[in-house]
Amino acid sequence: MKKTASLLRLFNTFNLDGTKSGKHIVTQFVSLKLKINKYIKNTDIVLIDLNSIDMFLGYNWLVKHDLEIS
Secondary structure (H helix, E strand, O other), X not given: OOOEEEEEEEEEEEOOXXXXXXXXXXXXXXXXXXXEOOEEEEEEEXXXXXXXXXXXXXXXXXXHHOOOOO
16 A cells, blocks of 8 residues: 655545535545556545545546546
8 A cells, every 4th residue: 555645735625516525624645656548647646535436536637637538
């Protein structure tokens, strides 16, 4: 498992409807190599509890990186 690090600036997460998501403030991140098909990028990922979801890539991230995902 990758080593986590503390964020310099803490923040909350919010759902699409503007309500607060989860009960905890985001305090940590991990640096990792993200690979989706032929796309490879070193990136920092914040750590939050997503229950049964392994990873969530936000809409803004997907638009910025212009990936084609079916």
